[in-house]
């Protein structure tokens with residue numbers, strides 16, 4: 001099958017393409033095959049890129065900031081250069097020692113206690129969306145388009161202090177960065193770019209100070225100096241980009257799973273205590289995020305020599321399905337009690353938004369299951385998965401079989 | 408049973424204080440802090456094992472003694 005003019009991949013070990021629709025569709029099978037044959041795959045694409053798939057290799061790279069730089073985290077034809085240690089979106093693109101300073105600034109706002117405050121707003125957003133879904137007695141709805149994608153947008157927009165109505169704009173910006181990176185660079189008028197949008201929003205906060213995350217960044221200091229405009233813009237861009245597609249994917253993939261598993265739906269409803277394990281298990285099995293690094297100094301991993309400036313993908317989702325690290329990795333075991341999954345990464349860049357993402361995922365599943373306890377895929381072939389480094393269903397038509405409760 | 412938290416390894420994944428809130432708590436930045444000194448009370452041993460088994464960074468060590 002070809003898609004968008006892309007010929008099929010003949011050999012995943014020597015010529016993989018993680019932006020290919022085949023990868024989007026069947027990534028777990030590709031990792032399984034590679035784990036047995038490689039286990040570090042390579043491609044000449046994007047100027048030379050590696051793909052480790054074992055938990056041990058992914059972990060070694062994520063913990064080794066000496067040989068691997070975060071200067072580039074999204075693999076594409078345009079490799080960032082001379083941006084380390086700060087990078088274009090601190091702290092995700094930053095290396096030590098700068099990384100630690102930029103990260104610590106943000107940590108308190110994303111610590112569990114702070115995030116708990118946002119749960120009522122999240123629950124309300126979920127219920128507003130479900131009200132809209134069910135209005136008029138609809139029986140077929142798109143759980144990704146009409147539900148999952150809006151939840152993280154509403155919450156992060158409120159946290160940052162940007163208009164929620166701009167949600168469509170964010171998703172366009174994000175699509176450019178994550179799903180079609182590098183495409184069409186320089187062709188857009190500046191007024192239509194994320195950078196322009198954010199500089200307007202930040203200027204507006206300067207004129208009208210507010211008690212939100214952007215307001216906080218405008219007042220923040222590092223080493224006694226205010227943050228540069230580039231730092232603030234990069235961080236706000238990161239918080240928008242890092243939190244939306246990722247969480248949308250996790251919610252969507254979880255609903256995709258539940259749509260196919262009546263036994264799991266039943267378990268969640270009858271045994272709410274299992275939720276704390278179920279959320280982690282769904283994150284393990286359907287981890288949406290693959291990161292990347294640029295090799296800073298030649299080194300060896302999993303028996304291959306990675307050269308300076310090569311790209312390396314960090315597929316946390318593949319690590320989560322490594323039989324060396326997890327028992328029965330391809331099975332979703334809702335009450336799995338030994339689960340060191342790495343959906344949120346490993347090492348110093350551990351997802352800053354993990355507490356927020358978990359709260360959103362749990363709340364989104366709880367509210368959906370409470371009000372739509374029975375549902376199934378309307379057409380399995382109509383489910384469309386995203387391509388690139390964030391993997392999740394972008395179209396997810398489901399048939400509603402039963403509704404219950406009210407808000 | 409004794410429990411040890413390696414703060415060098417902890418990256419604040421937060422699994423331990425979610426699963427064993429009587430043994431661990433979050434500091435202001437989300438990193439874990441051990442709440443007890445000395446032996447783990449018998450009724451918390453199960454929780455301690457759960458925390459150790461779910462830490463992605465292998466930062467929690469148990470001495471079953």
Ligand code: HEM
Nearest residue numbers: 091092242243246247250289291344345349351352353357
């Ligand atoms: C299920 C949803 C999410 C997943 C699976 C996820 C996954 C990840 C992963 C794997 C990393 C590590 C990056 C690396 O090693 O280079 C990361 C970093 C990050 N994430 Fe998330 N993320 C999610 C949601 C969020 C949310 C909601 C936010 C906040 C708005 C967020 C903000 C960040 C930031 C700022 C970083 C960079 C941290 C650093 O470099 O120190 N993420 N995320």
Ligand code: SF4
Nearest residue numbers: 417418420421423462
């Ligand atoms: S689970 Fe591990 S990494 Fe996470 S906070 Fe606890 S000790 Fe730290």
